Amino acid sequence: MLDCIAGVDEAGRGPVIGPMVLAIVGVAPKDVAGLRVAGVRDSKRLTRVRRASLMDRITERARFWDVFFFLPAAMDRASLTVLTVDVLVAWIDRYRPATVLVDALTAPAAIPALVGSIRRRLPDWTGRLRMWPAAERHPAVAAASVVAKVFRDEAVRWLRDRYGDFGWGYPSEARTRQFLEEWYRRYGRWPVWVRTKWQTCRRMEGAGDTR
Template structure:
């Protein structure tokens, strides 16, 4: 690396910063080279160069803490003795006024080295949109299997949200190309499932597979609602993904419901 082989004392801050910005801390966080670079930067007589060393140190610690956090999620999924293939299942869209309820089941390879962990996985609501989009692609690429299931607003109206919620869980789990030994579900057990099943409270923060399922399901549904917003432009679906925000309610009162609205959820709203 350039900083290791050159005397930076005669280089401007701008040039040193450019060299530091080229360093991939994700790949080098546990390397002696990175430690040496940090030491060189901190030993410089200029405070702004020292600050670059501090910045690298913080980035190194952030990655190391993230690896520990995500490793604990993988270890949670591996903690069920004698059960090697674990699926996580989660849903999104139980509460909106419009759009489908969506579930995803994911099977991850839990026997990976630190470099192969899917970092930053978490409850999808704790991640920003850009990070969710990036992670969803990584998850789908690395997963041993995943499946997305949904029920639309008409099915929700005719059979109830609880029934549809359980159905999308069942369909997602039963349609996996890799049959799991155990399904971990977020919050409550899946009724009628023939695969061993354990519910995990706040599972999307504890289980790697549930967190992955949460992210893929949310990205899929959010993108679907963005497409609906083009067809139905008066409800701000691109912002609220079907939830009852003020813009959504205003659109309902002025233009009435669309074919993707859940009429069983609108009784009190339309009567106001």
């Protein structure tokens, strides 16, 4: 078993456009304080420039790190929690960290059952698994959130360079909604990089059917 603390977090759970990115960062216990001193914190509290500058520091200090992209088609077919747990189990089995810290994947009352189901899938792993809301306060989880967000932002920029500026893909963004409305009006279908089961798309499809 690897003597390290592995933090796990995602970026892009809520947007209607683009992938969700899950990241894991394994850090030696002696390096946790260094991440905090370097300014690593939850990605939502950092600017894009700051996240990019911290990326190299995080990956240089990490014992291991990894990312997984969930494409919209997969997220349309299955629960995000189920998809995330499948990758988490595979990572724990591959890297064998002594401790795994995960930002809550479900409601607090359901966490014990979810943790139990993960452990049953890893009978030979004897490490510690903790899952709780606000886990991103721990530097290892914060580091994972930064890595996930940097990769998610790169994916969004790649899409915008090829298909036009839709903002950052959140349903709350006027630019995103306008882009989707114009796309559906023009083509009558969604591209593969849009989450078609999101209510944003369903409402636009309904509006299109009435015209």
